[in-house]
Amino acid sequence: MSEIRTLTIDGEMISAPAGATVLDAAREHGIRIPTLCHLDGLSDTGACRLCLVEIEGNNRLQPACVTRVEEQMVVRSSSPRIEKYRRMILELLFAEGNHVCAVCVVNGHCDLQDLAYDVGMDHVRFDYLHPQREVDSSHDRFVLDHNRCILCARCVRVCDEIEGAQTLDIAGRGVASWIVSDLEERWGEARSCTSCGKCLLVCPTGSLFEKGLRHADSSRKADFLRYMVNVTRRQK
Ligand code: SF4
Numbered sequence: 638m639s640e641i642r643t644l645t646i647d648g649e650m651i652s653a654p655a656g657a658t659v660l661d662a663a664r665e666h667g668i669r670i671p672t673l674c675h676l677d678g679l680s681d682t683g684a685c686r687l688c689l690v691e692i693e694g695n696n697r698l699q700p701a702c703v704t705r706v707e708e709q710m711v712v713r714s715s716s717p718r719i720e721k722y723r724r725m726i727l728e729l730l731f732a733e734g735n736h737v738c739a740v741c742v743v744n745g746h747c748d749l750q751d752l753a754y755d756v757g758m759d760h761v762r763f764d765y766l767h768p769q770r771e772v773d774s775s776h777d778r779f780v781l782d783h784n785r786c787i788l789c790a791r792c793v794r795v796c797d798e799i800e801g802a803q804t805l806d807i808a809g810r811g812v813a814s815w816i817v818s819d820l821e822e823r824w825g826e827a828r829s830c831t832s833c834g835k836c837l838l839v840c841p842t843g844s845l846f847e848k849g850l851r852h853a854d855s856s857r858k859a860d861f862l863r864y865m866v867n868v869t870r871r872q873k
């Protein structure tokens with residue numbers, strides 16, 4: 638039988654299995670913490686920092702998706718400080734890429750856009766970097782627009798952990814990082830790609846999409862992950 642930890646989130650005393658993350662525990666009890674790089678069914682990397690929470694006794698905000706519950710932990714998922722950070726992170730993501738929602742294939746179905754609405758982000762206070770990034774349309778069926786990529790690595794993880802192809806990876810550092818295929822070949826030349834399309838389904842922005850789609854044409858169906866994870870577990 639698994640051990641149980643008792644903790645408090647937003648004043649509510651709850652229990653969670655040892656090893657669960659603060660995010661798991663919060664969601665299990667109906668407490669919403671915003672996320673971007675996290676997706677149920679994939680491993681967590683703590684990349685986006687949208688899920689930051691306050692933990693009593695720790696001055697630094699901690700990402701809920703990679704922080705394990707501890708006995709007597711006291712967590713706050715919302716405060717003026719946290720809201721300020723979340724908004725700043727979102728503004729930086731918009732400023733670092735080229736996110737023009739009005740002409741995007743996932744306009745209205747975009748996690749980044751939804752989160753910006755949620756925090757009331759009506760403008761960006763940072764200078765836009767307007768990077769000149771490549772749009773890789775070398776694949777027969779799919780397009781990778783690096784301009785809209787926020788480096789959440791969901792595509793990298795689904796390709797590795799669910800499809801098992803290991804086609805995608807992140808190369809470079811900081812804002813100069815980018816998604817690469819195989820040995821930094823163009824996607825269409827990556828021989829390991831099975832063209833399964835799973836990376837498109839989990840991308841939270843319009844960075845990955847199917848050829849031939851027009852503005853606001855594409856919706857995401859990341860729910861397939863839960864089904865696949867359950868099937869894989871049953872097979873083991
Ligand atoms: S289409 Fe499938 S195999 Fe190809 S990069 Fe995407 S997830 Fe990986």
Ligand code: SF4
Pocket residue numbers: 785786787788789790791792793816839840841842844845
């Ligand atoms: S292509 Fe999409 S899923 Fe992949 S890292 Fe960029 S934003 Fe995330």
Ligand code: FES
Pocket residue numbers: 671672673674675682683684685686687688689700701702703
């Ligand atoms: S969702 Fe936790 S760091 Fe991205």
